[in-house]
Amino acid sequence: MNDPPSRPAVSPEARIAALARTDKWFLGGLDGVVWAPPFPQWLHRPGFWDPVHVLQHEVGPGFSVALVRPDGAARPLRGVSCDSDGRELPPRRWRPGQLVATWSTEGGVTVEERRQVLPGGILESAWHVPRDLEGHLVGFTAQPAATTGAAEPTADGVGWTRTVSDRRGQELALDLELGGSVSPAWRRIVPSEGRGAPEWRDSPFAEGGLDRGGVNPGSVDTSADPGNADPGSGARRAGWIWIAVALPLAETDDDGPPTIRLTLRVRGAEAGGTPAPSSARLAVETPAASAWESFFGGFPRFRSGDPYLDRYFDYRIYGLGLNRIEGPWGPVQHPAIAEGPEYFHVPIAYSAQCHMMEMRWRRGGREAWGSLLNFVDNQKPDGSFHGRLYPERLEGTDFYHANWGDALLAVDDMHPDAEALAHCYEGLSRYARWLTTERDPEGSGMFTVTNHFETGQEYMSRYMAVDGEADVAGWSPRLRLKGIDVTVYAHQLFRALGSVARRLERPGDEAEWRGLEARSWEAIDERMWSPEARLFTDVDGRTGERTGVKAAVGFYPLLTGRVVGGDRLDALLDHLEDPGTFGTRFPLPSSSVDDPRFSAEGVWRGKRRNCPWNGRVWPMTTSHVIEGLLRCRRGGSDRAGALAADMLHRFVRMMFTDGDPSRPNCFEHYNPRTGRACHFRGIDDYQHSWVLDLLARGFAGLHVDASGVDVRPLPGGPARVTLGPVMARGWELRIEVEPERVSVEVDGERFDGPRGEGLRVAWVR
DSSP, X not given: OBOOOOOOOOOHHHHHHTTOBSSOOOEXXXXXXXXXXXXXXXXXXXXXXXXXXXXXXXXXXXXXXXXXXXXXXXXXXXXXXXXXXXXXXXXXXXXXXXXXXEEEOGGGOEEEEEEEEEXXXXXXXXXXXXXXXXXXXXXXXXXXXXXXXXXXXXXXXXXXXXXXXXXXXXXXXXXXXXXXXXXXXXXXXXXXXXXXXXXXXXXXXXXXOOOTTOOOOOOBOTTSOSSSOOTTSXXXXXXXXXXXXXXXXXXXXXXXXXXXXXXXXXXESSTTOOOOOSSGGGGGGSOHHHHHHHHHHTSOEEEOSOHHHHHHHHHHHHHHHHTEEOSOBTTBOSOEEOSSSGGGXXXXXXXXXXXXXXXXXXXXXXXXXXXXXXXXXXXXXXSOOOSBOOSSOSSSOOOOOOOHXXXXXXXHHHSOOHHHXXXXXXXXXXXXXXXXXXXXXXXXXXXXXXXSSTTSOOSOHHHHTTOTTXXXXXXXXXXXXXXXXXXXXXXXXXXXXXXXXXXXXXXXXXXXXHHHHHHHHHHHHHHSEETTTTEEOOEETTTOOBOOOOBGGGGGGGGGTOOOSHHHHHHHHHHHHOTTTTOOSSSOBSBOTTSTTOOTTOEETTEEOSSOOSSOBOHHHHHHHHHHHHHHHHTTOHHHHHHHHHHHHHHHHHTBXXXXXXXXXXXXXXXXXXXXXXXXXXXOSXXXXXXXXXXXXXXXXXXXXXXXXXXXXXXXXXXXXXXXXXXXXXXXXXXXXXXXXXXXXXXXXXXXXXXXXXXXXXXXX
16 A cells, blocks of 8 residues: 555546537537537527427527627628638637637627527527627527417517427427526517528518517417418418517626627426526526536546547547436436437437446446436336337337346446335346247247347348348338347346345345346357357347358357357457458448448448448447457456457547547447548437446456456556546545556555556455
């Protein structure tokens, strides 16, 4: 033991600032409301005209902003650069939680706009305006009349209701309010036909005749015909409801340049919608900066001297925050992480396992537990889980397999919660019995995949091997494929349930789960290993024959910790190093390079697909495989450890646009040869993997369980790594990895040892 060294503190604000760049715009309030348009049409205009998402529901337009002179004309706002279409763009400066734009107006005067999405579903456009400018800062919007309810004046602006529909046509009622940080000088509600765009000249307010005495004409029944059409005709609710709220430029409480805030509040109108401040003016009391600093402050800091690894660790924290959900949102009562932006912005079963692995590194582990508790609390009567949790319904939710067992134990290792564990045990026990009844009624120990969507991995030869129309059958349950991935998931679930049953002193349950675990492993070991493919493969459920199709899921048995040596492990590692199968430049292709349907570009049946698994690198699969290698290293395989380090380096470097260390990303899938992401999809910051966790356990070498701490960094990792503070089981941990030694502080008490031998410290209270 030694005294801990002194170290400079790095604030969450500094970590956030270090992620600043000029080519991003995604903003979120850490609660389920996110502004992340994949292909924005109006980024060159102030405000938030491109749609915002309330969970999976798209809500647009938002609002734009105009600087209006006393005579009612808008001051021109120009950018200083242009995009490829010749549109002027303001210099943008993005960082997690904030997008700042600088605009030029008449006489070369510059004004600064700061956009944020604040907790409570509030989109804020804050302006620093020179004191000598006269007139008003006007927030304006055009809402589609067909889905907009009565618009009425409020204390701070104008409020209205909207009904929005998701991709399945399911509706969600919302309350919206446009307001600001000072009392409005005037406000207007004007039904109109014609164009709805964020251009002041297109708005009805540009026509003049505004009553600048501040008197509102009253509420507008938006169900009324905005023109002279017959009220019973289809045109009755055509057009737009234009709304404007004007704030005086002159009002300010200090001697500096006035800061005036325009806000659009969006919240659920039904019971169970997200909590939000009662007035848009309260937005200033919950700044996004403080919310994001609090979120970042709950995570340890990772430093290795490698700019890719260091930046990606913190970038991953940003991605988790962007997709964080804080309920209640109907059935989503616990804080959790959505899979991604757009229609992925809901809890999804397939990715929840990833979020549990990552969010356990945040102090308290609330989102880690919540990512499972939401599914357990809404379990179907038959014991299965919903594939997605929507705020307004639990219908049409589909189903996905997931590795719930490993994720449960991982969270419990770092943030034990006896009540949550017991509750999850009951739910997962029902789920396990549903699996055995519905997906292995014959008691083979192998579990059936019924369509190519429920694994989360569509368009692959593995399905075509048992059904030549598997790729066109949709969600219909026509396959009888004993999946190697879902069988491993089941094995790990049985193992976890057996472990928890022992702790809960349920010997009968423990015996049941241990028996199912043994039967499943016997099937994996004896029936799913293909000597010809030198890989684990699926089994045709009709014939009992192995398919022999080489897919990345064939490495998943590494997760069991039972494949730790011998010829089979060597064969698996050979594949991961062989460029002719899975050893591509960027790890690892979802299907083998020698698969007849392999495509690095994601082309299937002559068409580039949105979600192809016939060769693209999916971070989800790569996370599973590196995780398996870490477990082999803990089981004694140095070769597996060295390969894990090499793959983790290449994996992280793949997720930087054009290899630029200042431009991390996280798309759905990548080209295994070039590392190019699926930019055509526009779905960045997609949390469908666990990278932060792999960096902390792989390169910092930290493993936490109920008995203590292990520090055993991977061979071939960075020479020096620091990680901390990590809050685990009520202890504060700090890790230092040096070329020859490793050390861990436990509540300020320092222990160290040789790097090559690792270090074990038991908990002592």
